[in-house]
Amino acid sequence: MSLLEVDDLTVTYRTGGGDVPAVRGVSFALEAGQKLGLAGESGCGKSTMALALLRLLPKTARLTGEIRFDGEDILTMSWGRLRAVRWAGASIVFQGAMHSLNAVQRIGAQIAEPIRLHSKATEAEIRRKTGELLEHVGLPARRADAYPHELSGGQRQRVMIAMALACDPKLIVADEPTTALDVMIQAQILTLIESLVAEQDISLLMISHDLSVLADTCDRLAVMYAGRIVEEGPAAAVFGAARHPYGQALAAAFPRIGDPASRRRPQGLAGDPPDPAELPTGCAFHPRCPARLDHCDRVDPALWPTADDDRRAACVHVLPDEGLSLLTKEPA
Amino acid sequence: MSDPILSAEDVHVEFEARRGGGRARAVDGVNLDIAPGEIVALVGESGCGKTTLARTLLGLERPTSGRVLHRGTPLAYTSKALKRFRRDVQLVLQDPSGSLNPRHTVYDAVAEGLRIHGDVPNERERVADALSRAGLRPPERLFLRFPHELSGGQRQRVVIAGALVLEPNVIVADEPVASLDASVRGEILALLLRLRDELGLAALVVTHDLGLAWNIADRVAVMYLGRIVETGPVEKILTAPEHPYTQALLSVLPDAPGSPVVLQGEPPDPTRIPSGCRFHLRCPVLASGAAATAGVDGACRGEDPGVLAGGTAVQAACHYARAVSSSTGQAAAARP
Ligand SMILES: Nc1ncnc2c1ncn2[C@@H]1O[C@H](COP(=O)(O)OP(=O)(O)O)[C@@H](O)[C@H]1O
Ligand SMILES: Nc1ncnc2c1ncn2[C@@H]1O[C@H](COP(=O)(O)OP(=O)(O)O)[C@@H](O)[C@H]1O
Ligand SMILES: [Mg+2]
Ligand SMILES: [Mg+2]
Numbered sequence: 001m002s003l004l005e006v007d008d009l010t011v012t013y014r015t016g017g018g019d020v021p022a023v024r025g026v027s028f029a030l031e032a033g034q035k036l037g038l039a040g041e042s043g044c045g046k047s048t049m050a051l052a053l054l055r056l057l058p059k060t061a062r063l064t065g066e067i068r069f070d071g072e073d074i075l076t077m078s079w080g081r082l083r084a085v086r087w088a089g090a091s092i093v094f095q096g097a098m099h100s101l102n103a104v105q106r107i108g109a110q111i112a113e114p115i116r117l118h119s120k121a122t123e124a125e126i127r128r129k130t131g132e133l134l135e136h137v138g139l140p141a142r143r144a145d146a147y148p149h150e151l152s153g154g155q156r157q158r159v160m161i162a163m164a165l166a167c168d169p170k171l172i173v174a175d176e177p178t179t180a181l182d183v184m185i186q187a188q189i190l191t192l193i194e195s196l197v198a199e200q201d202i203s204l205l206m207i208s209h210d211l212s213v214l215a216d217t218c219d220r221l222a223v224m225y226a227g228r229i230v231e232e233g234p235a236a237a238v239f240g241a242a243r244h245p246y247g248q249a250l251a252a253a254f255p256r257i258g259d260p261a262s263r264r265r266p267q268g269l270a271g272d273p274p275d276p277a278e279l280p281t282g283c284a285f286h287p288r289c290p291a292r293l294d295h296c297d298r299v300d301p302a303l304w305p306t307a308d309d310d311r312r313a314a315c316v317h318v319l320p321d322e323g324l325s326l327l328t329k330e331p332a
Numbered sequence: 333m334s335d336p337i338l339s340a341e342d343v344h345v346e347f348e349a350r351r352g353g354g355r356a357r358a359v360d361g362v363n364l365d366i367a368p369g370e371i372v373a374l375v376g377e378s379g380c381g382k383t384t385l386a387r388t389l390l391g392l393e394r395p396t397s398g399r400v401l402h403r404g405t406p407l408a409y410t411s412k413a414l415k416r417f418r419r420d421v422q423l424v425l426q427d428p429s430g431s432l433n434p435r436h437t438v439y440d441a442v443a444e445g446l447r448i449h450g451d452v453p454n455e456r457e458r459v460a461d462a463l464s465r466a467g468l469r470p471p472e473r474l475f476l477r478f479p480h481e482l483s484g485g486q487r488q489r490v491v492i493a494g495a496l497v498l499e500p501n502v503i504v505a506d507e508p509v510a511s512l513d514a515s516v517r518g519e520i521l522a523l524l525l526r527l528r529d530e531l532g533l534a535a536l537v538v539t540h541d542l543g544l545a546w547n548i549a550d551r552v553a554v555m556y557l558g559r560i561v562e563t564g565p566v567e568k569i570l571t572a573p574e575h576p577y578t579q580a581l582l583s584v585l586p587d588a589p590g591s592p593v594v595l596q597g598e599p600p601d602p603t604r605i606p607s608g609c610r611f612h613l614r615c616p617v618l619a620s621g622a623a624a625t626a627g628v629d630g631a632c633r634g635e636d637p638g639v640l641a642g643g644t645a646v647q648a649a650c651h652y653a654r655a656v657s658s659s660t661g662q663a664a665a666a667r668p
Contacts, residue, residue: 041513152598182378183540187584187594209514216586253514255543256587258571264525266547268518272483 001071002029003171003203004053004090009065011048011057020276022048024227025065027303032170035197035204037214037235039250040224041273046207049224050175053205054086070170087114090171091164093157100160101148107159108134108144114166133162137192154185161192171203179208190217212254215239223247226274226284229303233311243306243313245291283315291317335404336365337502337534338389338421339642343398345384349603356602358384360558360610361398363642366502369532371524373545373566375581376555377599382538385555386504389536390423419449422495424505431491432479438463439475442493449498458497465531466493467523485516492523506538521548542582546570551644554578557600557610559639564646574653576617608633609651617652626655 011023023045030036038046051057053067055074067074069089077085086092094100102110111130115121121129131141137158148156157177164172174193178186194217197204208214214221214235221238223231223246231238231247242248249269255262271288274280280287286296293316303312304319345359358381366372374382387393389400391407391414400407402417422445425431432441442459446452463471466489479487488508495503505524509517525548527533537549545552545566552570553563554577562575573579580593595614600606606613612632615623623629628651631637637649648654 041515154598182599183581183584184377184595184599187592188596191592191594210586211514212586249515253518254586255547257542257546257582257585263546263567264548266518266521266525268520268522269515270519272485272516273513 003032003034003070004030004205005066005068006053007066007068009049009052009067010063011045011052012062013048013058014060014062018277021279022061022227022276023052026224026227026229027065028222028229028232030171030203030205032203033201034220035206035218037211037218037221038205038207038224039209039211039214039221041209041250043273043276044224045227045276046209046224047175050092050173050205050207053173054090054092055082056092084118087118087167087169089169090173091167091169093160093164093172093174093177101156103148106145106147107151111144111159111163111166114163118167129166133165134159136165136196137162138188152185153181154188157181157185157189158192161189161196165196165200168200169202171205172197173205173207175207176209177206178213179210186213193217210254211239211250223250226279227276228284228314229312230285230314231312232303233306237311243311243318244285244315245289245317246285247313249288249290291315334367336367336401336642337403338366338536339401339404340364340385340389341399341401341642342639343385343388343395343400345381345388345393346396354603357558357605358602359388359395360602360605361639362555362558362560363639364389364553364560364563365642365644366534366536367644368501369528369534370551371528371535371537371549373549373552374536374538374555375540375542375545375552377581378540379599379602380555381558381602382555383506386506386536386538390421390504391417392423415449418500419498420500421502421504422498422500424492424495424503424508432487434479436478437475438468438477438479438482438490441479441490442497445494445497451498459493462493462497463490465496465527466490467519468493483516484512485519488512488516488520489523492520496527500533502534502536504536504538507540508537509544510539510541517544518547524548542570542585554581557605558602559610559649561611561640561650562648563640565644568646574648574657575611575650576615576652577611578648580616608635609637609649611650623652626652626659628652628655 007027009023009026013020013022026049040046052063063075069085108130111133112126115126115129130144134141134143139155139158178189206214206218218235221235222229225246231242231244238247239251242251252267269288274284282297283300286292296316299316301314301316301319303314306313306318340362343359343362347356347358349356362385376382384393388395394409407417439459442462443455446455446458460471463474468474468489509520524535549566552566553560556577562569562573562578573582580595582588583590583593593616609632612618617623618629618632623632631651637651640647640649
C-alpha cells in the first residue's frame, strides 16, 4: 500500500461565470519516504491539487474521485479525524509564509499550538520541543519570541517548516516553498527540506513551477497541464528526456548553463496555457503542440505507459501503433 | 569594442537608509560600458543594487558621485536633455500588468511615448510597426484591445513595443521575464535577441537568473553589495568563474555539477559594507583557509580589491583570484 493514493481526482470550482474544471482526473501514488515533484505553469491546477489532498478547498469546489492517506479515505473521513491527519499525518507548507502566519502572534506560540492540540505534552515539554524545532530549521531557539514581521522571508519560510514538522508528520506537502525567495535563500531552504525529509524519512510532495528545482530535489516528477498529469516518471528521465511534447518544452525552458545547445537559443512555446473554463477539444495541449497530428483536436489520450518501464505520458506519440490506429480511425 | 553608447563611470548612489541608521551605499563604485548591439546581463542577489544602477543609467536616479555617459557625453540632468536621451535609451519594466494602464488600449499604450515627445506624424504607422517588431502581428488586430484581454506574454510584448516606438538604440530591461511562465519566457527572450540581430538594439538586462544570461547575453556583470565583482564574456564567466561569489551563485543552480556552496545568512546590508573585501565575511575561499595558504587572507580582511574597469575584459575583484592567476602565470584575472 502506498502512503498516498490519488485516484481519478477532479476538482471543479463553481463560479458566477460558470464551472472551472481546475483538476480533471488525476491519479498518482506516493510511496513512504519518496519525494514526488509536481510541476506545471501557473493555473494548471497544482495548488488546487495540494489543497484537495487535505480537504482545504473553499466551499465552491466540488470534488470527485478518491484520496487515500495511509489507507484512510480523506474525502469521507470525519472532521475530527481530518484535523488529526492534517497535523500528525500530512502537513502543508505554503508559498506565501507571510500570509500563512498569524501576524499578531509570536512564532513560538504558533509552533506550539498544534503540539498542544495533538499531544499530551506538558507546557515545559512543549516549550522545549518548540525550541528544538526552531533550531532544527536553523533558527536560534530564542527567536520563538519574535513576531513574523521581524523575520526575513527566508526565516519565515523556516518557521513554516518548523510548524509543518511539529507533530512528526509522515508526509509534507510543500506548495512553491521557495518561490519569491532569492537564489541563495532558496538554496538554503531546499537544503533544509532535503535534509529533514531524509533524516526523518518523511515523504515529500513538492509543488513548483520550476521543473529544474524539482528535478534536483525529487525522486519522481509529474508534469501537469490544464488540470491533468501529462507526464510522470523518474525525475532525471523526465527532466532530461521528456516524452510528452509539453514536458519537453517545459524542460527546454530551463537552460543548462554550459550547454551549447541553449546558448543564445532561448526556448519557448508560442501561446499560453488554456483557460480551464474554455478548454480546447481533444488533447488540451494541441493548439500549442509542435508535434501535433491531424487528429489531436479529437483524441484526448490518457496517461499511458511509455515503451520504457516506470514512465507514463498522455500523448498519442507514446501510444503503441495498434492503439494509435484505433484512436485515429475516422468515425464511421 | 566600438565606442560605448552608454557608460557608468565610477558611479555611486547613496540613499538615506529606510530604517534610520546611516546611509545605504546602494551603488558603491561601478564602471560599466554597453556597446552598440551588445546584450549585457547584470546579475546578483536582491538588494545588491541592480535596479538602482539601471535607474541611474536611465537618468532616473542621479549619481551621488561619478557620471553616466551617453555616446561619450556626460548626461545633463535638465528635463530637455533627459527627454532627448530617453529617445535613445528606453526602459522596459518588469511587471507588464503594473506598467500598462488597464483603461488604455494597446494602441494608446504604445503611442504614449510618441505623444510625450510630440511626435505625431505617422503615429498609426509607427505604432503598427513597433507592435509587429515586438512580434504582435497583425498589429491592427490588437489596436483596440485592453490589457486584460491579452495573455501575459502579449502584455510583455506590448510593453516592449512601447519602448521600441521611439526607435531607441539601447533598452534597459529590469527583470523582463520574471513574472512570466517558463514556456512564455523563452519567446520574450528570443524577441530580445531578434531585435538585437535585426535592429542592432543594445540591451542591459537586469536579472537574478543566470540561465537567462546564458540564454541571451554577450557579457555578464555580477554585482555584490553595490559593486560589480566579476565581469567578462558569458562563456567565460558562467563556465569558469574566478570570483568565489560567482562560483557560489552558479553552484546552487539546480543542475550545477559538484556540491552546492550555499552561503549562509541573509544578503548583506548596504548601510554596513564590510571593510577589506566586501565579500570576505561570507567568502568560502577565506573560510576554507585557501586564501591564507595563498597568503592573501590579510588583504581579504583589510584591503579593498578596488573598482573594476569598464570595457569588455575579464576581471574579478578578488585578492585570491589575482594571487592564483599571477602565480600560475595565466592571463591576469583582474587587469583590464
Ligand atoms: N477559488 C477559486 N475559484 C474559482 N477558480 C479558481 C479558484 N482557485 C483557483 N481557481 C482556478 O483554478 C485553476 C487552477 O488554479 P491553481 O490550482 O491555483 O493553479 P496553480 O497552483 O497550478 O497555479 C486556475 O484557472 C484558477 O484560476
Ligand atoms: N529609494 C530608496 N531609498 C532607500 N533605499 C533604497 C532606495 N532604493 C533602493 N534602496 C536600497 O538600496 C539597495 C539596493 O536596492 P536595489 O537597487 O533595488 O537592488 P536590486 O535591484 O539588486 O534588488 C537595497 O538595500 C535597497 O533597500
Ligand atoms: Mg499555485
Ligand atoms: Mg531590482
